[in-house]
Amino acid sequence: MVDKNSTVPIYIQIEDFIKKNIQEGVYLSGQPLPTERELTELLGVSRMTVRQAISNLVHEGVLYRIRSKGAYVSKQIIEKKMEIESFSEDMKKRGLAPSSKLLSFEEILPDEDIRAKLKLSKNDKIYFLNRLRLANDEPMAIEYCYIPKKYFPDIKKYNLVECSLYKIMKEEYSVKFNYMRQKIKAVDISKRDAEILLDKPKGFGLVSLKIVFDEHENPVEYTETIFNPERYYFDMIIFDNN
Known part of the structure; x- marks a missing residue:
């Protein structure tokens, strides 16, 4: 009192x-x-x-x-740091219950843009993973994830509704992450994404464009993530090397 x-x-x-x-x-x-x-x-x-x-x-x-x-x-605002960490790990640290809804998971030939980002040859296939990420059953983000098949054969056999993608990559495929490149921008999102993420017919989102590299400098994942702007802000620390 x-x-x-x-x-x-x-x-x-x-x-x-x-x-x-x-x-x-x-x-x-x-x-x-x-x-x-x-x-x-x-x-x-x-x-x-x-x-x-x-x-x-x-x-x-x-x-x-x-x-x-x-x-x-107000709803809790999530401070998102720029680091290689799974959504599940991030939410659990905040005391929130993470979950996912699988929107699409298929094996495809990538277009030229995705192929270039992942440094793939013309015949290399990828897994396309589209998930809605939730915390305490509230929509937080939509992921469009592109994974090279040659590094993760048969990854479709894993339950990516209940399992962390990064945990599977590390434990089942012995991948060691080295660094990532990430860009953030605010954009108008599609009607489909706005309805799923914001429960509105239109809106904008904070979009992360991220490429993760392994210890051999191979790009092992490219993901476009649309974050709910009402639930996230990004925290960046810039070092002066001069």
Whole structure:
């Protein structure tokens, strides 16, 4: 609750109280916060101080307002670091339950662009893997993944709804990842992807274009991932080598 004798300003104590209740699941994502009047009576503070705390949390993105309805709890925003890590591992570290929906998984001949990215010959086939990635059953991203068959023969026999692709690559095919090249851009996405990912007829997404290389400098995966922009932002660290 609020300690009026503390050196910590009351509005900050209220912010911490609200954040703690969100973390503990008392106030749920997408659900309304108690009204200013209810919080005033619960905490024994002025309505103006409660309003200041709520406004600060709206500014931080912890809460959002709906006109004439009040403040609501925002969905968790995922900070995505630029590293070679599976979606499943990433979500588990955040205390979220990862899952997948298989949209397509087939063996095909790649077009010239994909063939060039993966440094394949004209007759080399690939596995095309299209998955919807979810966390706590909420859509987070759509993957369009291209995997050279010559490095991963018979990979279709594995259940890529329940299993991590990177874990299979490492444990079943003894691949050692070396580095990746990745570009990020915001683009308008297709009607199909918008309906699946955003539950809207149109929208934009944060698109990652990623090539992963093994220890022998072979490109072993090219993936285009469309991230839900309401759930992700990217964190990059740039080193100055001068």
